[in-house]
Amino acid sequence: MSYKILDVQNLTAGYGKLPIIENMHAKVDDGQIVVIVGPNGAGKSTLLKSVFGLNSRMSGDIVFESQSIFDAKTSELVPMGISAVPQSHNVFPTLTVEENLDVGTFAAPPKDKTATKAKILQLFPDLKDKLRQQAGELSGGQRQMVAVGRALMSDPRLILLDEPTAGLSPAYLEVIFDLLLQVRDSGVSILMVEQNAKQALRIADYAYVLVNGKNAYEGTGAELLENDEVRKSFLGGGAPK
């Protein structure tokens, strides 16, 4: 099977000369949500940073839409169709919601900014009447919508999300995951790191468990939720729900 969107092959990457992830693989196909889970410090964020050109890629390859991006800089990746949402500080609190969305067009202007913004507001209707409000005044969940919305403003085909539900209440968690399903169904593939592993696996088309910088398990979200070892070691035990 060929992977149309992203193919991370045998990747070793880290910071300076220190490797954190080693010989790792991960793939994202068209229209998929792919989730990376694993213990603290496993290297999940490091993988996302490597794909987005934010740290040292040492060996292996990263292929986006059949083209190697192993040596590409972040500033080149956004116009190619990759966007990212960092884990924290991901909105400009003193800018309005609309200004935050507009920032997302700076690195790669969409073909039709008005149409792209309208599409995003259709996905996140909660933001419609808050366009002139400062992003810092919004709830955590709404801020997360702004951050994802901003990433979508460059019309990406792949977005990288680092713990989109970090710090959110359990009620909001479901809201954000539902929205991500809608984003996927709108034609944008998602590679996402998540601490709320059980819930994230429920929406995952495919998932990888990363341990100590190496691939440990992989499968569809449903397969991993039913895997006894994965459940015991990474999902807090208990029967699948």
Ligand SMILES: Nc1ncnc2c1ncn2[C@@H]1O[C@H](COP(=O)(O)OP(=O)(O)OP(=O)(O)O)[C@@H](O)[C@H]1O
């Ligand atoms: N900028 C950096 N420079 C040096 N080492 C780093 C840097 N960022 C992260 N590390 C190290 O890389 C390792 C993996 O960190 P990473 O943030 O990728 O893990 P993670 O799986 O995302 O963890 P968490 O779930 O806690 O966010 C850790 O040992 C961390 O200390």
